[in-house]
Amino acid sequence: MNKLLGLMLMLVVLSVQAEPDAQVQAVQMPAWLQRGESRVPMRVGSELRNGDTLITGANARIYVHTADGSTVKLGENATLKLEGLSQQRAEESLFSAVLNVAKGAFRFTTASLAKLRAREVTVKVAGATIGIRGTDVWGKDGSDQGVVCLIEGKISVTGSEINDFVMDQPLSVYKMPKDAAPLPVASVDPEQLKKWAAETEIAQPASQLGGVWKVDLLTLPNQSSALAAYDQWRAAGYDVRLLPVTNQDGWAYKLRIVQLTSRAEAQKLAEQLKGTLGAENPSVSR
The missing domain is CATH 2.60.120.1440 (Jelly Rolls)
Known part of the structure; x- marks a missing residue:
């Protein structure tokens, strides 16, 4: 005991x-x-x-x-x-x-x-x-x-x-x-x-602990272009993640922001970032 x-x-x-x-x-x-x-x-x-x-x-x-x-x-x-x-x-x-x-x-x-x-x-x-x-x-x-x-x-x-x-x-x-x-x-x-x-309250889409929604910003065809975009977004202050995915041509790379708290928040962020740093058609998923 x-x-x-x-x-x-x-x-x-x-x-x-x-x-x-x-x-x-x-x-x-x-x-x-x-x-x-x-x-x-x-x-x-x-x-x-x-x-x-x-x-x-x-x-x-x-x-x-x-x-x-x-x-x-x-x-x-x-x-x-x-x-x-x-x-x-x-x-x-x-x-x-x-x-x-x-x-x-x-x-x-x-x-x-x-x-x-x-x-x-x-x-x-x-x-x-x-x-x-x-x-x-x-x-x-x-x-x-x-x-x-x-x-x-x-x-x-x-x-x-x-x-x-x-x-x-x-x-x-x-x-x-x-x-x-x-x-x-x-x-x-x-x-x-x-x-x-x-001035100190979060009133726009934000990544938060426990968030499970994500915004896919870009899909890049090769590693070199993906790494270049990754570095560009990070230098701009966005905590993006890089994910390799397979497609009919082999490998591609998705650039995404994670930990959004809801679909609505993710969709709002996707709209806000549309056209930013090459993100012409961001999409959301869980």
Whole structure:
């Protein structure tokens, strides 16, 4: 009995240790992962590491699940570098991370049950440093100003020109104009918050964990043309897959995007990409 209990406890420990610090949950392309000198399309399911940089293109989004049960959402034309990722397991599990937002919009949301977990998360955006202990916060480093909007919870803020302060009132906002002093914390207009929130929400077809639908973009007659198209789509920020298939002439190669959540989503993406990089007649299947 003691051996069985020990084995069960060991399996539990191993399962906890196996949980990645951060993992990509959904990608509305085009988006890239920069790791060292390597830049590749962002792939759903990828486990992220210290030093990784997440990059989104026009009308793109990325959702990342972190080990503490939170979700990081990144809007279009944004750059986010992950630093200080760690999970400490002493008397209490502690998740730590520094999210360095070089540009664009982000949202950090902690689910209700996950709020009980210990975390030390810091967000750097537009010259401000935000300390998070379990909350819902939206921010952006824009061309004209930086914004930190507390939707729920409590954060500590170190601004670029003032001392540390705490934001603990829901629906409050701190703005940092590029060419002027930061503005006092104020209430945010609900309609403005809706517009800001939409900047980090997936509203177009996206590859997601659990998705089983796919879009076949191209069918290429030979390996050389298939590899050329594969490289072209990947450079453009699309996580395409290359599949060899047989036909009456021998072998051909299909270029596809996978992990769409429904036929409707796949069909919509096929329409959006029609005419892009030679994809004249994309088709969908499961």
